[in-house]
Amino acid sequence: MNKITLISLSVALALTACSDDKAASKEEGKQPAQQVDAPAEASDAMTAEEASEKLNQLFTENFQESLKFNPIQATMIGDRRYNDQLPNFLSEELRQKSHDFTVKWLDKIKQIDRDLLKGQDRLSYDVFIYQSEMALEGEKFPGHLIPLNQSNNLAGFFAQLGSGQSVQPFETVEDYDNWLGRVDDGVVVLDQIIINLNQGIEQNVVQPKALMKKVLPQIKAHVVEDPTKSIFYKPIESMPDSFSEEDKNRLTEAYTKAIVEKLVPSYQRLHDYIKDDYMEHARDSFGLSEQPNGEDWYNYQLKTYTTTDLTADEIHQFGLNEVTRIHEEMREVMKQEGFEGTLDEWFAYVQSNPEFYYDNEEDLLQGYRDLQKKVNKLLPTMFNIQPKSDYEVRAVEAFRAESAAGASYMPGSPDGSRPGIFYVNTFNLKGQPKFGMETLSIHEAAPGHHFQISLQQEVEGLPMFRRFGGLSVFSEGWALYAESIGKEMGMFTDPMQYYGRLSDEMLRAMRLVVDTGLHAKGWSRQKAIDYMMKNSSMADTDVISEVERYIAWPGQAVSYKVGQREISRLRAEAEEKLGDKFDIREFHTQILIDGAMPIPVLKTKILEWIDSKQAS
Missing domain, CATH: 1.20.58 (Methane Monooxygenase Hydroxylase; Chain G, domain 1)
Structure with missing residues (x-):
């Protein structure tokens, strides 16, 4: 999974204030936060070049000020100026300062005439406006109380x-x-x-x-x-x-x-x-709809995590359809393996057969390290860009392992001094089947989360808020899409490893059903658990952890399949329209090189790229 734990937490902590007295005590010689200029001049007095220059100046100033508001983000990107600070971001005072910060910078950016902007500048403008307005919309929901x-x-x-x-x-x-x-x-x-x-x-x-x-x-x-x-x-x-x-x-x-x-x-x-x-x-109760104003709150969560206007009913039906489709593919694997029985019997077989599981933590971790080397050799077949930074494989810390997801990724620093970390949960080895290792490695590490996030951080031409920002539908959608190209890369040659790919895709499909079931359709925790146990070969401990994660984090889990579907649709459209001009490596570069974007912005960008390729 990518909670992408620290990125999501950084977003939760974002736009919060810090103590000025500590900031003032930092040594000289370190990069100072830039001063905020007066509001932008009226747009009709600007040329396109001046608008671009002013916009990027404001983005730089905004990001530097945001690091003072959010010292954790500064720490994450390797900026040590605020490493002694952790603001009381849950307090009413700091939440008000967060609101004022967002309003101030939204007003400054809106003073730039969008019609004067082109290319990356227009993308940056749209992403900034979208994220700021969504943040303000979310303030009416009392997440700070839980x-x-x-x-x-x-x-x-x-x-x-x-x-x-x-x-x-x-x-x-x-x-x-x-x-x-x-x-x-x-x-x-x-x-x-x-x-x-x-x-x-x-x-x-x-x-x-x-x-x-x-x-x-x-x-x-x-x-x-x-x-x-x-x-x-x-x-x-x-x-x-x-x-x-x-x-x-x-x-x-x-x-x-x-x-x-x-x-x-x-x-x-x-x-x-x-x-x-x-x-x-x-x-x-369990669903967000049970909270005051809960239905609107959940709809906002869906909008936030998918960056679309998909309704809970539409997402729920999408999930049901995907569960049916993936079950059919699973039956094909059963035939390849010579298994003569029902799908339920197959699930019981893979859950109980000891050959599919490690019996000690170190062998599991070493297995993932071996996969790291294997995948890295295959990446050039599908990508003409790669991140400079590497990643490590580690076990989830014992104190949080029981409730943690099966895996997660923590980004490294952009200069490569701190590698990314692919966390594997070894609390229950039955929750880490051997047949699921290839797809999990692809998702969390390369070419999934580590690959995408590291590339985004390393693109120096992007404004800092885009290099170090994140959108679940993009990041999780990309990681799930990365799983889907495993066969093209040369992975999943073993039918059981491909079953692992289907098993993980089934998890993401069930999430569409269960998340909306819990938060929009009155499902109980037990009904959600029963649904996932019936439709997969997941270990019961993993199912319980997953269901409780969806209860705790409404809407986030639906972003995976929604994002993957949109990226796959864009690829299909590019292949159809470009024919012989289509290059999968170039397409992947176009998806990744500009960082995380809301789905509507990503669509516009890729369609314009397709048009430019057709015209060339």
């Missing part, structure tokens, strides 16, 4: 940051001191979670009990008696040898004190509040 669930657990994300194995750097003494500053801000956010959850109770906007039960052990994992057993202590265990003894001793003492006096008490408060107070108010 800031915690088992999938997007801010408390867990904070622990990942402090583990020394995530995007927060721990290489220099300054890095270590920066984290201590972020700890001070982080405990404020942890306490703000309690405040917001309590406000949610007062306004009858609460999470389902089923989700919050999964949150409790995730938080409890950070309530330790021995500070050296805390995940926040791991950076101390791996301090560089180059540090002086004085710094090592000082930092060890400071981290120990932070764990004992700040972090453990904060996690304990949050845990006890959820357990003793919140749980009795959490709801027994």
